[in-house]
Amino acid sequence: MKSVLSILVAAVLFIASSSLFVVNQWETAVVLRLGEIVKADVEPGLHLKTPFINNVRTFDARLQTLDAPPERYLTSEKKNLEVDSFVKWRIKDVALFYTTMNGDNRLAGMRLGQIVKDGLRAEFGNRTVKEVISGERVEIAQKIKDTTSNAANAFGIEIEDVRIKRIDLAKDISESVYRRMEAERNRVAKDLRSKGAESAEKIRADADRQRVVILAEAYSEAEVLRGKGDAKASEIYAKAYNADAEFYSFYHSINAYQKSFKDKSDVMLVDPKSDFFKYFNESVK
Numbered sequence: 001m002k003s004v005l006s007i008l009v010a011a012v013l014f015i016a017s018s019s020l021f022v023v024n025q026w027e028t029a030v031v032l033r034l035g036e037i038v039k040a041d042v043e044p045g046l047h048l049k050t051p052f053i054n055n056v057r058t059f060d061a062r063l064q065t066l067d068a069p070p071e072r073y074l075t076s077e078k079k080n081l082e083v084d085s086f087v088k089w090r091i092k093d094v095a096l097f098y099t100t101m102n103g104d105n106r107l108a109g110m111r112l113g114q115i116v117k118d119g120l121r122a123e124f125g126n127r128t129v130k131e132v133i134s135g136e137r138v139e140i141a142q143k144i145k146d147t148t149s150n151a152a153n154a155f156g157i158e159i160e161d162v163r164i165k166r167i168d169l170a171k172d173i174s175e176s177v178y179r180r181m182e183a184e185r186n187r188v189a190k191d192l193r194s195k196g197a198e199s200a201e202k203i204r205a206d207a208d209r210q211r212v213v214i215l216a217e218a219y220s221e222a223e224v225l226r227g228k229g230d231a232k233a234s235e236i237y238a239k240a241y242n243a244d245a246e247f248y249s250f251y252h253s254i255n256a257y258q259k260s261f262k263d264k265s266d267v268m269l270v271d272p273k274s275d276f277f278k279y280f281n282e283s284v285k
Contacts, residue, residue: 021056022046028061028094030103040095057103063090063160064105068113070166073124075132081124082168085141087116088160089152096156108157115151116162119144129169137164 023029023044031039031047032055042056049056070084089112091097101108123140124132132140145162152159 020046021049023058026062027058028091029056029058030094030098031056037095059091059094059103061091063088066109066112071117073121075124075127075129077128079129083120083164084166085164087112087162089157091156092158093156100155112152115148116144119147132167
């Protein structure tokens with residue numbers, strides 16, 4: 001009797017546990033009857049179901065990230081670019097997601113990845129390398145988001161964001177771009193050096209011209225001052241001579257004697273009766 005009662009209690013507990021299911025706060029769920037959806041978008045909490053007939057599939061309703069490996073895409077110039085991107089998505093319609101993707105997140109990631117790749121291939125194929133690198137990646141990401149959202153809605157998926165993390169040139173293109181950049185920088189440097197040398201020559205020539213002008217003006221002014229000084233000196237000499245001509249003549253003769261006989265080894269052949277020795281002879285008498 002006790003064993004039968006234990007079996008009945010165990011059966012009741014099993015049936016009761018099979019009749020209850022829990023949906024967590026971050027989840028959404030569908031209730032199935034023999035594989036057919038009878039209830040979708042089940043809210044978080046404790047719920048009842050019919051044992052052995054209904055079964056429940058739960059899905060993560062939080063924002064999810066699809067981070068695909070970098071892919072190569074051709075630009076309109078037929079240049080290869082390595083692009084690394086990611087997609088933020090979540091389940092919007094769980095019934096549609098279960099129907100189209102069989103509730104498989106891996107399959108959903110593959111389909112989304114292919115849609116994003118097709119969008120990137122189309123966008124990069126319409127642009128040059130310069131247009132892509134110069135700042136159009138935001139516009140590209142927005143267009144891909146719009147395209148992907150339209151396609152993903154058919155799978156019950158909502159696209160929150162599409163971002164391009166990195167765009168790299170292929171190695172051969174990088175070297176080619178670097179060589180062009182180096183040549184351009186060298187050309188600019190050469191042009192700047194040429195302009196600098198030209199400016200230096202102009203400055204040097206102007207400085208030389210100013211030097212010549214300043215020296216000429218200074219020489220002219222010096223000559224004028226010297227002429228004025230000589231005139232003033234002549235005037236003073238004339239006044240002094242007119243004041244006492246005899247003394248003035250004597251003074252000049254004395255200075256001439258002093259300069260002429262400064263060195264004992266000097267020899268002069270002059271007539272003693274010449275005017276040069278006028279005052280010298282008078283002093284001897």
